[in-house]
Amino acid sequence: MNTLKEGDKVPDFSSVDQDGNLVKLSDYSGKKLVVFFYPRANTPGCTAEACNLRDNYEELQSKGYELLGVSEDSQKKQAGFRNKYEFPFPLLADEDHTVIKTFGVWGPKKFMGREYDGIHRMTFIIDGNGFVIKVIDKVKTKDHAAQIL
Numbered sequence: 001m002n003t004l005k006e007g008d009k010v011p012d013f014s015s016v017d018q019d020g021n022l023v024k025l026s027d028y029s030g031k032k033l034v035v036f037f038y039p040r041a042n043t044p045g046c047t048a049e050a051c052n053l054r055d056n057y058e059e060l061q062s063k064g065y066e067l068l069g070v071s072e073d074s075q076k077k078q079a080g081f082r083n084k085y086e087f088p089f090p091l092l093a094d095e096d097h098t099v100i101k102t103f104g105v106w107g108p109k110k111f112m113g114r115e116y117d118g119i120h121r122m123t124f125i126i127d128g129n130g131f132v133i134k135v136i137d138k139v140k141t142k143d144h145a146a147q148i149l
Contacts, residue, residue: 001107004124008132013102015070017090018078023068025130034060034067034148036123036139037105041073041081041091045121049141050087056145057088063149068092070099071119123148 004010014024025033036053038046053060053067060067067089073081075093082091092099100106100119109118121141125134125148136147 001104001120003104003120003122003137004102004132004135006132006135010124010126010130010132011102012130013099015092015094015099016075017092018075018082020075021090023090023092025126028066028068028126028128029130030128031066032064032128032133033126034065034123035070035099035103035126036067036144037070037100037103037119038121039071039119041071041077042084045141046071047081047085049121049139049144050081051085052142052144053089054085054087056149060145060148065125065148070094072097072100 010025012025014022017023038049040046069091072094078091078093094100105120105122109116121139123136123139124132127133140147
């Protein structure tokens, strides 16, 4: 995996959100952006992580953060996930792995003794100029907002 590191400039990317809207990195120019990657919508860990961010969304926004969730789930699955839990932030349906590859979060994983390739649960905090200012690679799903703040 060739993962972006602190200090790296994030290449501009675009993808569609749960509603089919085109979302680009440049849409967030001048703002602090939290991009969090999760393996699969509606799974226990991903739900806990996204709900924690939802529950702390106002505080994150008061500190100037915008949020973007990303997984390889379909637009329909992302829309269902967002609607079910009433997330106030967009979820990118990165089925072609454009954003996943840009950040370098796809690679070998192990689960119950089985090895496979998948998305690594990671979060990137990007400044208003498009540079990575923090990488969280050991995400605490139930307390993720505190890690960001």
